[in-house]
Amino acid sequence: MAAETAAPAVDQPRGDLTVRTIAMPGDTNANGDIFGGWVMSQMDQAGGIAGVERAQGRVVTVAVDAMTFIRPVKVGDVLCVYTEVETVGRTSMKIHIEAWARRFMTNHREKVTDATFTFVAIDEDRRPRPVPPKAD
Numbered sequence: 001m002a003a004e005t006a007a008p009a010v011d012q013p014r015g016d017l018t019v020r021t022i023a024m025p026g027d028t029n030a031n032g033d034i035f036g037g038w039v040m041s042q043m044d045q046a047g048g049i050a051g052v053e054r055a056q057g058r059v060v061t062v063a064v065d066a067m068t069f070i071r072p073v074k075v076g077d078v079l080c081v082y083t084e085v086e087t088v089g090r091t092s093m094k095i096h097i098e099a100w101a102r103r104f105m106t107n108h109r110e111k112v113t114d115a116t117f118t119f120v121a122i123d124e125d126r127r128p129r130p131v132p133p134k135a136d
Helices: 036-055
Strands: 016-022 059-069 078-088 092-102 109-121
Touching: 016 036, 036 059, 036 078, 036 092, 036 109, 059 092, 078 109
Parallel strands: none
Antiparallel strands: 016 078, 059 109, 078 092, 092 109
């Protein structure tokens, strides 16, 4: 009989809290849930903030990999977006981004979206530039 291995429960966000905002009625889709594009936009903003901090300058989003919408976001939820720089190449960075919802009028929170975004550091002419070594 094969032994079952259960994945550890994920009840804590990964990374640093980078963006926190409330979901409003104007952000809903036709089903009354918060539009996935709004959530993605918040994640892109958070990734951009983390990218600028790590690259010490301007960055642009070039790819979104493996975005998973896990649960819906509802009006009144507080969306908390966490970021963690996963890898740094010569000019690019992969940043893991998680969105968590603190449900309206409760302290209950749950992960709602997960993705990896790729950002490229750019110079004043909008050309790729090297990401500097991490300052200690």
